[in-house]
Amino acid sequence: MRTKLGFGVGDLGGNLFFTIMGFYLLFYLTDVVGLLPALAGTALMIGKIWDAITDPITGYVSDRTRTRWGRRRPYMFIGSIISFFCMGLIFTPLQLSSQMRLFVYVTFLYCALNTAYTLVNIPYAALLPELTEDYNQRTILTGYRMSFAVVGTFVGAALVMPIIGMFSNVSVGWSMMGTFMGAVMLFSTLATIFAIKEPTYTGTSELEGFATTFVEVMKEKVFLSALLPWTFFITGTSMIQGALVYYFAYIFGNEGLFQIALVALLSFSLLCIPIWVQISKRIGKKACYMIGMSIMAAAVMLFSLLGKSLGPAFGVIVMGFAGVGLSTHYVMPHSILPDIVEYDAVTRNKGRREGVFSSLWTFSSKLGQALALALNGWILALFGYHSEQITELAQIGIILICGPLPLLWYLAGLWILRTYPIDRAYYEHLIATREAP
Numbered sequence: 461m462r463t464k465l466g467f468g469v470g471d472l473g474g475n476l477f478f479t480i481m482g483f484y485l486l487f488y489l490t491d492v493v494g495l496l497p498a499l500a501g502t503a504l505m506i507g508k509i510w511d512a513i514t515d516p517i518t519g520y521v522s523d524r525t526r527t528r529w530g531r532r533r534p535y536m537f538i539g540s541i542i543s544f545f546c547m548g549l550i551f552t553p554l555q556l557s558s559q560m561r562l563f564v565y566v567t568f569l570y571c572a573l574n575t576a577y578t579l580v581n582i583p584y585a586a587l588l589p590e591l592t593e594d595y596n597q598r599t600i601l602t603g604y605r606m607s608f609a610v611v612g613t614f615v616g617a618a619l620v621m622p623i624i625g626m627f628s629n630v631s632v633g634w635s636m637m638g639t640f641m642g643a644v645m646l647f648s649t650l651a652t653i654f655a656i657k658e659p660t661y662t663g664t665s666e667l668e669g670f671a672t673t674f675v676e677v678m679k680e681k682v683f684l685s686a687l688l689p690w691t692f693f694i695t696g697t698s699m700i701q702g703a704l705v706y707y708f709a710y711i712f713g714n715e716g717l718f719q720i721a722l723v724a725l726l727s728f729s730l731l732c733i734p735i736w737v738q739i740s741k742r743i744g745k746k747a748c749y750m751i752g753m754s755i756m757a758a759a760v761m762l763f764s765l766l767g768k769s770l771g772p773a774f775g776v777i778v779m780g781f782a783g784v785g786l787s788t789h790y791v792m793p794h795s796i797l798p799d800i801v802e803y804d805a806v807t808r809n810k811g812r813r814e815g816v817f818s819s820l821w822t823f824s825s826k827l828g829q830a831l832a833l834a835l836n837g838w839i840l841a842l843f844g845y846h847s848e849q850i851t852e853l854a855q856i857g858i859i860l861i862c863g864p865l866p867l868l869w870y871l872a873g874l875w876i877l878r879t880y881p882i883d884r885a886y887y888e889h890l891i892a893t894r895e896a897p
Contacts, residue, residue, distance in 0.1 A: 463591060466655025468604035470536075470584050472612035473645035477543070477577055479616030480641060482701035482829070483722070486836060491847045492634060493553050495562055501837015503567040508830030511574030512823045518582040519819025530658030532583030539579025540649035544642040546573035551638025553631045578822075580649050585818035587656065588798050599745065599795045603737040606790035610730040612648070616641065617722040677816055683800050685880040689873035690793045691824040693753055696869030697789065698832035700760055703861040706840075707764075710850045711858060712772045721779040728783030729790060736788050744883045745792045745799075750874055752788025757870040759785060764863025768855075797821055799882050806890050836861050 489500040518535065525531045550569045556562045588601060623640060624633035677683060708718035740748045759782035767775045801817050843857025882890075 462655055463657075464601060464604045466652055467587060467591065467601060468606075468608040469648050469655070470652030471605045471609040471648075472615075473540075473648035474577075474581055474584065475609040475612035476616040476641060476648075477547075477612075477645055479613045479701075480620060482698055483617055483705060484620055486702045486833060487705045488551065488634065489566060490837075490840075490845075492630065493562065493566070495566060496559055496841070497837045497845050498841035499559060499563045499837075500566075501834045501841070503563055503570060504837070505830045505834035506567050507570035507574050508826050508833060510571045511578060512826040512830065514575050514578045515582055515819040515823040515826065516816070517819075518578050519586065519816050522583045522586060523813060523816060532587055532658060533653045533656070535579045535583045536649055536653055539576050539581075540646045540653075542576035543573065543580065544646040546576055547642030547645065548635065548639035552635040574826075577645075580645075582819050582822055584649075584652065585794075585797075585822060587658070588794070590658065591656075599737055599740055599791070602791050602795040603733055605794065607730065607733055608648075609790055610726055610733065610787075612644075614723070614726040614730070615644065617726060618719055621716070621719055677804070677813065677820060680800075680804065682803055682881060683817070683820075685876060686793070686796050686800060687821065687824055689749075689877035689880075690821065691828045692869045692873035692876075693789060693793075693828075694825045695828035695832045696760075696866035696873070697756070697786070698829045699836055699861050699866045699869075700863075702833060702836045703858060706858045707767070707862050708772075708775070711768055711855055712775065714772055717772050717776070721776045724776050724780035725783040725786065728780045729787040732784050732787035733791055736791055740792065740795075745796050746877065746880050746883070749788050749792035749796070750877055752785040752792070753870055753874060753877075755785030756782055756789070757785075757867055757874075760863045761867055764859050768859070793821075796880070796882070799887055802887070803882060803890060806893060835865070839865075 486497075486500055486504060489495045489503070490497050495503070522531050522535055525534070527534055546569065550566075550573055554562070554565065556565060588605075591601060620637055620641075623637040624630065627633035627636060704721070705715065705718050708721065709715040736748050736752065759778050763775055763778040763782070767778070797817060801813070804813060804817065839857050839861050840854070843853050843860075844851055845854040845857060
């Protein structure tokens, strides 16, 4: 239980970070800092691409690290401290003399923040396949992790505006919110560092070179059959995350209701995690994931296309329905990845590459987030979005990034995911092959 809780709590800070970045950062840059939507979207895209580039490097290096504290935890410790300071800085608005200077400042700080959190997230993700090789126990461990992840998402989504509202000066409110959330990220990571005992790794560190390693991994069809859907689902979900606050503020005309909708979305996500874990034992991880993301796709289309005519109450209800499907996105892909790591280790028999797989997994998700954030900013700009005056054309742009465009990413992901081959029988046969004399 110490391992389950200690491992799980680490993702509280992780998902808090991703939630604030996904739901609020674009809105903060356009409506608080005053950065033009196209520049804001581009800054976030650059930051995410840089973030994605640093992931494989971190995974590669951590796989080869040998210290008395383990392979992963030293990086987590350093990254959590830097993340704390960067969170406070990025949410402290600055008045600079030109849009270009503001764009450069935001881009640089966002790159620094993402680099710091990479040092936390990549080693953390690589811990799971090292803690157990049991097929179902990995799902259970992932269930604990994602339960804390949903709590982190809940905190990141629901407390941002109340914390800001505690201060009469909006700029000070945003700054204090960033500092507080950075502290939560710091302490959740430290809890994992001190609760988890990394297993002693006895394998060789003389693995292939950097380029050879990643080219090899990207040729594995089994890995790609899970990686591409994960990337597409992340892209669609990130577009919706960044668009929801605009929808509630400028379509429903009730920005405060956004908090209630998030509570509905995340509450159902949290409640359904143990249910999906149990269902996966009967029908498998892939089937659960496909069903869940189909529910999510249907929900966002209903929300975006019917929300304006049926009203805010309907929007909140549909967000609760979407949470049922989104719950699988928290659990299943992170439970699938360790099975792929085991498949790679058994079929190659040349050493384990947890960090490489985890970094590519996160690399692809961040590319998806980068594309989503850029698309949101560019589409808002294309449809003439200005926070001072929202035209009917701008409202159409907001609706598009809330449903129809994300749906295309969901459909592409579902089409590819159906080819993923590893189920329980496949995995057990794999382990039996490894253990055979």
